[in-house]
Amino acid sequence: MGHDYRPEREYDVRPVPGEADLPLANAMADLREEVLPALGVDDVTVFFADLDEDLGRYVSGTSSRPVIGIDHDNLSSASRIQGLEYRRQLAATLAHEAAHAYRETLGLDDLDEDAAGTFARRWVLEGIVDVSVLVPGDDGPSALRQEG
Numbered sequence: 076m077g078h079d080y081r082p083e084r085e086y087d088v089r090p091v092p093g094e095a096d097l098p099l100a101n102a103m104a105d106l107r108e109e110v111l112p113a114l115g116v117d118d119v120t121v122f123f124a125d126l127d128e129d130l131g132r133y134v135s136g137t138s139s140r141p142v143i144g145i146d147h148d149n150l151s152s153a154s155r156i157q158g159l160e161y162r163r164q165l166a167a168t169l170a171h172e173a174a175h176a177y178r179e180t181l182g183l184d185d186l187d188e189d190a191a192g193t194f195a196r197r198w199v200l201e202g203i204v205d206v207s208v209l210v211p212g213d214d215g216p217s218a219l220r221q222e223g
């Protein structure tokens with residue numbers, strides 16, 4: 076089961092910026108080792124493009140092999156502002172977007188920013204891969220959703 080989504084049909088896909096090469100390789104290695112197996116995802120496809128205000132974007136409907144866009148300029152700014160290494164900011168963004176894909180496979184609201192954000196932060200800041208934050212508990216999905 077796959078999909079034939081190609082980001083260049085929708086985005087002005089750019090080559091990976093030179094300074095992002097190594098951080099991307101490192102972030103992907105960590106993601107593949109620690110996060111993707113927990114999400115039951117074989118691998119992700121990453122492309123670089125201008126994503127308006129977003130750091131990253133999961134392309135809805137590609138969960139069989141999630142396609143994730145990264146905006147290098149926005150990510151660089153965010154990493155400076157938050158005092159987080161580019162590599163870690165990138166890793167967090169990839170985990171965040173992979174979390175959206177995971178929720179989509181469960182038939183949940185794949186745009187729940189709280190769940191995806193919590194999942195990514197816990198991994199990057201605490202080293203914990205906690206899939207349970209992506210799955211509604213007894214309180215139901217509304218407990219994880221922030222209005223507004």
Ligand SMILES: [Zn+2]
Pocket residue numbers: 171172175186187188191
């Ligand atoms: Zn998100």
